[in-house]
Amino acid sequence: MRIGLLTEGGYPYVNGDAGLWCDRLVRGLGHHEFDVYAFSRSEVQEDGGWVPLPPQVGRVRTAPLWTTEDDGVVYGRRARRRFAEHYGELAAVLCTSDPGPASDSAVPGAGPGTEGTTPAPAEADRFTGALYGLAELARDEGGLAAALRSETAVRALERACRAPRVLPAAREARVSDLLAVAAHLHEALRPLSLDWYEEDGLGAVDLCHAASGGTAALPGLLAGHFFDVPLLVTEYGVRLRTHYLTRPDSSSAVRSLLAAFHGRLTAETYRRAAFLTPGNTHARRWQERCGADRAKVRTVHPGVDAAPFAEAGESPERADPRTLVWTGRVEPAKDLVSLLHAFAGIRAAEPGTRLRIIGGPAGPEGAAYLEHCRALAARLFPDGTGHPHAADAGPVSFEELGGPELTGPADAYAAGAVTVLSSVVEGFPTGLVEAMLAGRATVSTDVGAVVEVIGGTGLVVPPRDPQALAQACVSLLRDPERRVRLGAAARARALELFTVEQNVAAFHDLYLEVVARTPVRRVRLSDAGDPLPFAAPVEAHLPGHWAGLAPHRPRRTTPAWARATQERGPSPSRPTPSPTRAVTHPVPDATPVPATEAAR
Template structure:
């Protein structure tokens, strides 16, 4: 079958968030053809180029929604009236709180998409004074939410600017044949704007839509904009993303959240339970096989933390917990491996570590050494993540906010015991093969670490159980098999085409060049003359 894979800011770009699992999925299903449709996020990402692609990727289409897309088209009077009517429906769905808001949002979205598909010109229309006045009228209309009613002119201008950028996928040339309208299944690798092209392909061409969310796009938006000090603008943006998520969940033929945590978000936003199927991310177990099968389980006195150094990971609390561990077990070390870092937060963590743990030396002639080290993966001592996990016997996760904890799953592949905070999908991932403590509780985190340091046999049993669980649930093979089952389910179920076309009316053999019904060596068959016609 032919699968259209839609991504945003990820695969097939060399620098992308969803690059790994999408690349593993495509390479794990060589029997199927893939068409890639990628929305980039920056000029730097495009400059780094694309990953090497396998031969069964038959088409790659990219677009830069961050760049202005003015096609120079302006609307006639009739087209302006059509745009205004559709945009008013969209804005009404964003600003209103009533039960009809979702239907109004969907009607406006699809009307604007149809206009962009037929006439173009969406860039100029969405940046016009008419668009700003329409949003202002929607915010002041009866039934509008209390937060959006306080929007001022700067809020309106910034929202209209953001709305134009978010609706740029409506104007893409991806949908006509050959394009998303001709694939058998459209697979959106994320929700939000990444799923918008798939939503339009389903609306206008009846293509079955599968949406995967390993991190819920709506939740990500809330976390990124929660500190905005302009409540009206924040409410408008949140309402748009909420309505878009609701329409995607209502229209998708199959939703594949990456864990129960994401599934609960989707159900809360109106996703039908019968269309939900959890598919865990797939990881390459071979990368961690050497460490996981090594009988030497690492330094028994070393704790390991791996991840992005940022406030959500609560390294400040981790350092305070380690101070409690050091009081009971003075020989313990903490090695922090940063895959990326927020510079200011990393500096704060280094400063706190220097205050809590002054450099120590065995005697008067030995150079002092801090028991906490900040390191990077890729150096001579730790060339790969598996080497970082193998540096200690216990792996820690101290986050206060987390989706699917990839570092925990990798630690389980390495056969390491884990101590983690109870956030996101942590309990679902470890499944009883590690210790879980409340977040923002350094004392509980320290007690759990000490319990495993004092009982190495228990730590070894937990590590072995975690590795067995990871090999059962989180491999590339199970991930690819689950998605292939989803593709076949959607293809077998079919989808109602807007033009009345019957699914499977055009057989797959029709794509094969040549006369597939007649052998190439057979002479052409000449029909016999009709005697009645001759008479």
């Protein structure tokens, strides 16, 4: 089977989201062939290069979403009229009806501005007609980027906002708001201008697998529109929810119009997808409230490599029975302040207890938060704290992985008898699964998918409640037999539900089910219009490069804004490709090399 893996800001880049999951999926399905279609988010990400790619990756095609260059395509009169018609229709739909998935009270974690109902069928048809009309225009004319940045686009938005019976927020849009919305739509619709939608591109794959919703799924929608290629969408974090909870400083007009666009794009993605695979029940509820058909949804938990945690999991007695461990990226959402206040209560009840905070800061905000936590710990525990070496530390130590004592996450969990998670926001808690694989008893806050992951194998307390957190930790510190029982049960649960093997097997089964349900494609016609049943030989569907098996269609010129990626070079280990094929990277055969942890 040939699979088109669609990513945004992730695989195959070293510094990317969900890169490790994608790499394990590709390596675990070595009997399939993968073509990777990747969007990059920044020049820094591109300069960081790629993870080592296994032989089953046939090629990689990339395009940046962060550049502002136009494609240089000049439209004639007819093309300008087509663009104004389709873009104007798109703008009118965004201004005339509320796209939100549900009320605030019905959607878990929704913020202000998400009120509304699932789009009506007529409005959904208008949106999809405009979207695919723009895609066909881009395909016919060679690009769309210049038109999306033109005055015509801004004028169309202005007319839509000034039309009768529009939403109040849209009617209040100022010129600066219109320019902001037009710029965002330009970025979101840039994938329409790519030359990926050809017979030898996404038209040649058997299945598109989008590693997230939103922009990453848009090429899959177009592959389905032009070639009837089925689409599978994986969302470990629902992208629509992210759009609702961002841009808090924007005007109500900008938030309303962009929420309308992303809400309708999500609705179309969910409608066209053969299957949706959320990573947990929390994400599944969001998808269903955003219009996903429940019959299409299959929960597939992220997989964690169990091998590094085997030694710690099989020898729980080696852990220090009076040490608590917190590990992860240091940032405000982890609420280490509540953890430190809770530890003050733990220390009062059990004076010999120590807390090891293991992890580095997540960006400048995380670095500032780490310094704040160090200062708080120094005030709460003046008898000594914060030394980088655990042996010399006081009650609280702040450490990072990578030293001789803490070479990896397994060493961090093995350092203590109880692992603590104190977050106020959490998606799928991968660190909690690692602690379970290490056979550790856990105390966690009830956020995200924590309860779903823990089951009955750990203690769960409300977030931002230091007293409850302290009481739960003290109860485990005082009961070693209970710690052992919970740790063993947690390890058994994690090995059954959350390993890489379980994840890969689930996607393998879904791939087969999707293709089995998909009608036969690539029907060739003679000059008279009659079907030619044997025009595409059977071997055309086998992994490999078979010449002369499909009629050649001239490829459109690669857009200039996509060429910029290739000219800078995607990876230090690869030669600079020709600018005329700047979005295609042939991948040579190579011995599989495990991805680095930086791929996370």
